[in-house]
Amino acid sequence: MASQKQSLPSFASLLSVLSIVFYCAGFLRVELELNEQKKRIIDLENNWENKAPDVPNRDKLTTNTHGKSFLASAENLVYTVDILSGFAYRETILKINKLLSELKPQLCQSNGHSCLPGPPGPPGPKGDKGSQGRRRNKGDQGIIGSPGMNGRQGITGPVGPKGDAGLKGQKGDMGPAGMPGAKGEPGESISAPAVAVSPKTLTVNEGGSASFQCSVSGNPKPAIKWIKTNRRSSGSVVSGGKLLLKNVRGSYSGTYNCSAVNILGEAQALVQLIVNVYPRVSLHPGPHHAIEGSNYTFPSCNVTGYPAPAVTWRKTSGPLPQGRVKYNNSALQILHISKDDSDFYFCSASNLLGRVEKKTFLVVVSPPRFIVKPSAKVFPGVGSTLTLDCKATGDPQPVISWKKQDGQLPAGRSRQLINGTLVIRDITMKDRGIYKCIAPYAKVFKTEAVTYIEFEKGNSFL
Numbered sequence: 001m002a003s004q005k006q007s008l009p010s011f012a013s014l015l016s017v018l019s020i021v022f023y024c025a026g027f028l029r030v031e032l033e034l035n036e037q038k039k040r041i042i043d044l045e046n047n048w049e050n051k052a053p054d055v056p057n058r059d060k061l062t063t064n065t066h067g068k069s070f071l072a073s074a075e076n077l078v079y080t081v082d083i084l085s086g087f088a089y090r091e092t093i094l095k096i097n098k099l100l101s102e103l104k105p106q107l108c109q110s111n112g113h114s115c116l117p118g119p120p121g122p123p124g125p126k127g128d129k130g131s132q133g134r135r136r137n138k139g140d141q142g143i144i145g146s147p148g149m150n151g152r153q154g155i156t157g158p159v160g161p162k163g164d165a166g167l168k169g170q171k172g173d174m175g176p177a178g179m180p181g182a183k184g185e186p187g188e189s190i191s192a193p194a195v196a197v198s199p200k201t202l203t204v205n206e207g208g209s210a211s212f213q214c215s216v217s218g219n220p221k222p223a224i225k226w227i228k229t230n231r232r233s234s235g236s237v238v239s240g241g242k243l244l245l246k247n248v249r250g251s252y253s254g255t256y257n258c259s260a261v262n263i264l265g266e267a268q269a270l271v272q273l274i275v276n277v278y279p280r281v282s283l284h285p286g287p288h289h290a291i292e293g294s295n296y297t298f299p300s301c302n303v304t305g306y307p308a309p310a311v312t313w314r315k316t317s318g319p320l321p322q323g324r325v326k327y328n329n330s331a332l333q334i335l336h337i338s339k340d341d342s343d344f345y346f347c348s349a350s351n352l353l354g355r356v357e358k359k360t361f362l363v364v365v366s367p368p369r370f371i372v373k374p375s376a377k378v379f380p381g382v383g384s385t386l387t388l389d390c391k392a393t394g395d396p397q398p399v400i401s402w403k404k405q406d407g408q409l410p411a412g413r414s415r416q417l418i419n420g421t422l423v424i425r426d427i428t429m430k431d432r433g434i435y436k437c438i439a440p441y442a443k444v445f446k447t448e449a450v451t452y453i454e455f456e457k458g459n460s461f462l
């Protein structure tokens, strides 16, 4: 607006100039007045310092009256004046304040001008340290920070495992031909084969292995062959003239024949193999039954082994009964045997490889005795009833049974009583024959009593 009316100085611009002049004059007057007041205060201070040395808060007062912040706080000024009881001074201050408050609206608000704020005062003195705050609970754990920088490089590790072998290279070029060799010795003359064997005899234990070497000379080189002389060779391995027999058995024993053949002829040599065989015993375990008073021969104790095992017999309860025993390698015989001979009998076989034993059980039994025997011959009448008594004792008590030789007991007309008696009623001529009362014992033996039913000549026509 001011730029528009530049060419024509108006009444408004004249008024502005006048205002500035008035303002400057006002300000000058205030400054002078303030200076005067300041001077008076300093005089008062000096006066008060000399006159009132025991006034409290003297330090505070002194600090406060050092000028710079004097007008900033009117209350401090009032406080100072109160202590000094300088009422005249207070009046003066009030007058200044009144003057300032009257002037301020005029100076600052006229014609749109505003008062600029003054520069900030210097910072106040440092306050006392506050009391320590209350300690609170520990806070939540913070988030994981960003990873740190890489550490220094570690020391060199141990040497790693060896790698796989590389691929085989290609074959190189053929080298130059070598120098021709020296002249050879004159060749051998041709000869018939000759054979040497080692060892000539060999003894091995059953289960072991045997080997023979057959060395052959001759030109042309002869073919070598091993044969078992008396039987087919079994389990033999031939390599370069060597005969190897593994896990040998008794049947390997014998003679082996190494032969060599070429165009000029044939040669051979024999070796002997001996196999020691563990003794083995086979014996029926029984029980065997022998009749008291008889001569009893045990079933043979079959023994194998090489060298031929020695066979001995014994019984559990001690040595064999002296004087009543005959035995050779396989069989044991006990003469006139008695009840006391019932026992376990042991057949043992031993040779240099070891000893084995087998046992068998012998039971000596006594046959039942008949205490009542039927008559050797009876002549019953036709149509009559015939009674045939038979009774035997033994231990255990034998159970009597009747049989008719070459036929059946008369069906329906015969019965056996509990005491062993046989009863036949309504005898007919067909009942003629031999009847046996049998008393068994030890299941395998039996004793018999025999009777013959016959008819008298005269009766046969009845």
Ligand SMILES: *[C@@H]1O[C@H](CO)[C@@H](O)[C@H](O)[C@H]1NC(C)=O
Pocket: 227, 229, 257, 258, 259, 268, 270
């Ligand atoms: C050994 O073997 C050869 C060739 O098979 C044979 O001619 C020879 O008679 C044998 N000798 C004996 C002792 O068996």
Ligand SMILES: *[C@@H]1O[C@H](CO)[C@@H](O)[C@H](O)[C@H]1NC(C)=O
Pocket: 282, 283, 284, 300, 301, 302
């Ligand atoms: C013993 O040998 C004989 C004759 O070779 C044979 O009859 C018998 O059964 C054998 N006994 C056993 C227990 O092998």
Ligand SMILES: *[C@@H]1O[C@H](CO)[C@@H](O)[C@H](O)[C@H]1NC(C)=O
Pocket: 293, 294, 295, 335, 336
């Ligand atoms: C038993 O043998 C002996 C002698 O060998 C002989 O004298 C006797 O008669 C025999 N006894 C029987 C019951 O065979």
Ligand SMILES: *[C@@H]1O[C@H](CO)[C@@H](O)[C@H](O)[C@H]1NC(C)=O
Pocket: 297, 327, 328, 329, 330, 331, 333
């Ligand atoms: C062994 O004894 C038995 C029975 O007495 C007889 O048959 C056999 O011939 C005897 N053997 C020898 C070798 O004496």
Ligand SMILES: *[C@@H]1O[C@H](CO)[C@@H](O)[C@H](O)[C@H]1NC(C)=O
Pocket: 372, 389, 390, 391, 417, 419, 420, 421
């Ligand atoms: C067997 O019993 C019958 C009938 O009880 C009798 O008649 C008979 O005499 C008895 N026999 C013997 C040998 O005791």
